[in-house]
Amino acid sequence: MRITTYWKIVILRLVDSLALYLQTSLSNLLCKEMEEVIVKEFVGSGNGSLERLLFESPDVARKRAKLNDSVNLLKESKLVLSNAMNRIENAVRE
Structure with a gap:
């Protein structure tokens, strides 16, 4: 009986850990890997992207x-x- 209760807690913790891992991974992807792409898009060479944002x-x-x-x-x-x-x-x- 104790093992069944413990196992339910372990499963819940695994689900929580997986959700936190996915959230952290997405955050890292956006912050680290996509930052360069976003900056290039906003500043852009000759596209006037920055001016469009300010208008x-x-x-x-x-x-x-x-x-x-x-x-x-x-x-x-x-x-x-x-x-x-x-x-x-x-x-x-x-």
Whole structure:
């Protein structure tokens, strides 16, 4: 009975070890072996890859402007609501 329980634990540990090994192997592959390929792709000779990464597309710029407008509207709404709450609070006190 003890061996059966022990064996279940050993199997679980093997599965965990295998998962950790695969995760580490993939991490090493990406970090060590693929780093050179990724750097070459981004910096690229004459392709302008780096410039493409730094350029913001019109769609992203539109979305950014829309989000900034929403944030500004929320800030204004917060101020209006804060002023209204202060008026209500002052009216209750009087």
